[in-house]
Amino acid sequence: MASLQAHLRQAQHNESLVQxxxxxxxxxxxxxxxxxxxxxxxxxxxxxxxxxxxxxxTSITPNxxxxxxxxxxxxxxxxxxxxxxxxxxxxxxxxxARYLYFRAERKFLxxxxxxxxxxxxxxSFSQKDLATIRQSLNF
Numbered sequence: 001m002a003s004l005q006a007h008l009r010q011a012q013h014n015e016s017l018v019q020x021x022x023x024x025x026x027x028x029x030x031x032x033x034x035x036x037x038x039x040x041x042x043x044x045x046x047x048x049x050x051x052x053x054x055x056x057x058t059s060i061t062p063n064x065x066x067x068x069x070x071x072x073x074x075x076x077x078x079x080x081x082x083x084x085x086x087x088x089x090x091x092x093x094x095x096x097a098r099y100l101y102f103r104a105e106r107k108f109l110x111x112x113x114x115x116x117x118x119x120x121x122x123x124s125f126s127q128k129d130l131a132t133i134r135q136s137l138n139f
Contacts, residue, residue: 001055004048008139011041015134018126028122029097029113035126036094039087039133043072043080046137050079083136086129093117093125 002010015038021031047053053075054060056068064071069091076084097113 001058002044004045007041007045007048011038011045011139014038014041015130022123022126025119025122028117031122032097032117032125033094035130036090039090039130040072042133042137042139043076043087045139046080047075053079080137083133086132090125090129
């Protein structure tokens with residue numbers, strides 16, 4: 001299991017990359033994806049501090065309903081519900097960015113990610129949603 005500090009350093013490293021990528025907005029898909037990865041590490045750091053929650057990848061089986069992401073989402077809902085809307089949004093948007101697929105509508109995107117997300121949406125994922133997660137978890 002990664003330590004609290006390892007998760008925090010990785011989250012900060014990812015967030016730093018997001019800031020660099022935001023300077024040009026050329027790689028919106030990677031901004032969205034790396035923003036979600038930063039969120040995962042902040043969440044796992046919070047799990048590390050909570051004795052009621054076990055570490056996701058090393059303590060649960062992949063057979064958990066929804067896999068690792070399902071477990072993480074369930075624990076967020078049970079213990080950190082205030083961040084769930086932001087976390088879930090980042091999870092969903094990163095899936096769209098990675099797979100070009102709108103799951104809710106069951107359709108693939110017709111255009112590349114660069115054309116499907118506005119600059120303000122992409123900035124909001126980091127400046128609003130990730131910031132909400134980090135601040136709510138006291139990091």
